[in-house]
Amino acid sequence: MTQKKQRTLGALLYPQFELLDLYGPLEMFGCLGDALKIVTVAEQAGPVRSFPGPNTVAEFSFASAPQLDLILVPGGVGTFPQLDNAAILDFLRARTPRAEIAMSVCTGAALYAKAGLLDGRRATTNKQFFTLTCASGPNTQWIPEARWVEDGSLVTSSGVSAGMDMALAMIAKLWGPSVAQQIADVTEYEWQTDPTRDPFTKFLDKGKFLPELGA
């Protein structure tokens, strides 16, 4: 019996990341068992606060992170301050070319764009803040109607929930469609398999961030 390859997925954390951007994909990838090791990485190891409060522990700093076969970059309101953080951009510049697949969810695409990694590529991002996010990548062909966009090893998804559909598509690509479908079934998730279907393009640049609560 041959030893199966274990891949490593590095999930990037930074303050005020959006919870489902990170944990939707990690749920799907986490169902692969021993085939994939998930590690958390941030500028410094230790707890990192999400947008609504709960802290996730970064196991590795940028300096101590192992080789990453897959990279997952979440978005959120915290993305925008990071666009001026050379440490995170340098980390992505160093690690993305060595990764099999480098993914982003929502506004996370802005970090790859700002790092120059989306130059000359097709990509997508969050719909409510589309133009704002796209400004980080003037040399990128931004697709306004897409659940996710794959261009070589760079795969960018639309807002928040779209990351789950992208993750299952990448599982299908690396481990086979049957494995991805089994994971969707086990997690009782109605997987949207068509990357071009995007019911949320109608909210393009609406700029809504939190709902209006009644008095």
Added chain:
Amino acid sequence: MTQKKQRTLGALLYPQFELLDLYGPLEMFGCLGDALKIVTVAEQAGPVRSFPGPNTVAEFSFASAPQLDLILVPGGVGTFPQLDNAAILDFLRARTPRAEIAMSVCTGAALYAKAGLLDGRRATTNKQFFTLTCASGPNTQWIPEARWVEDGSLVTSSGVSAGMDMALAMIAKLWGPSVAQQIADVTEYEWQTDPTRDPFTKFLDKGKFLPELGA
């Protein structure tokens, strides 16, 4: 201008919890801004390991947790060892009667059931391990076909992804349907609003936990 009531949601953590059970609902609730404070609670404060690895920090121990208006109990393979943990069952017995809404996702329902809190009530849970989970509540009317089931203040959802639909339904109940729909739109989530629609009943008791990976 009157001061709006801020509620507190306590998310219960225990080792090997399922990521999306916790973070799907917390994404939706986390979009409420100042209307809801989210806190994490475990038997002891500190990092708690999820099933696939990443650690979430529990801010409060059972002893130090504040009054909880909403309670969220995730499921996962870690649920079953906790059925013999008196501390977690006592915590749920003490806190559930004082909560406005007490929720579970997936096998998390087994903890409420074992604590006796689902006696004489209707409830649902994960489909793949339905009968196994239901064994914790012999006096509960378990519903095999339901995305979620609401019985008084106890609200139990089906497996993993179903927690997001339940969370939005509870947001609609407490803050209004428009607020819930705005959150679904912002998170680019196709909210399933019908609690009786359950495409996963066909997997009842299949007992699949991890996909079969090819050689």
